[in-house]
């Protein structure tokens with residue numbers, strides 16, 4: 256996640272961006288927010304699947320503001336709401352979706368680890384029912400199938416910086432763009448601590 260955050264900052268440097276959403280494993284200290292439109296926050300109900308729809312709606316609302324709408328979406332969140340992207344393609348709503356693809360509903364792996372420890376059950380089973388791998392989902396293919404432009408899978412920070420610059424230029428040509436970035440399943444320390452210690 257730290258390498259992902261650094262590449263996001265570098266790939267978008269110099270651009271006026273609104274981050275519509277950030278994934279659960281994001282470290283809040285990774286990027287400074289200086290204006291109310293720098294980051295729109297999470298949805299009110301913490302409903303996984305709302306991310307793609309939030310991005311399309313926010314992109315529509317930001318039209319003419321000079322800000323590029325960028326959402327960093329979990330792969331689980333993206334899968335649960337992916338059909339929202341068709342509306343962006345259909346109605347030519349330019350936007351950039353970056354899928355932070357850890358190939359898991361990882362939030363629940365963290366929960367299952369905590370419960371396994373409390374109940375003396377094997378921690379290595381935490382990925383059962385949560386991992387989304389083998390086959391890994393080809394998000395770029397699903398995006399193209401709905402009429403979007405797509406880049407990926409992207410596997411390194413350097414590649415991600417290039418992908419973001421390419422996405423910005425496609426955005427300027429009017430495209431709705433998705434980038435599939437493969438990341439390791441791990442949360443920022445503060446987030447995983449909060450979820451695994453008392454009260455998490």
Ligand SMILES: Cc1ncc(C[n+]2csc(CCOP(=O)(O)OP(=O)(O)O)c2C)c(N)n1
Pocket residue numbers: 278279280301302303304328329330331332333357359360361362363
């Ligand atoms: C509609 C709905 N179903 C289930 C949940 C429980 N839930 C919270 S986070 C999460 C996993 C999210 O996976 P992903 O978007 O890939 O993010 P990650 O934790 O892997 O970064 C789930 C299933 C929820 N919040 N909303």
Ligand SMILES: [Mg+2]
Pocket residue numbers: 329330331355356357358359360361
């Ligand atoms: Mg995930």
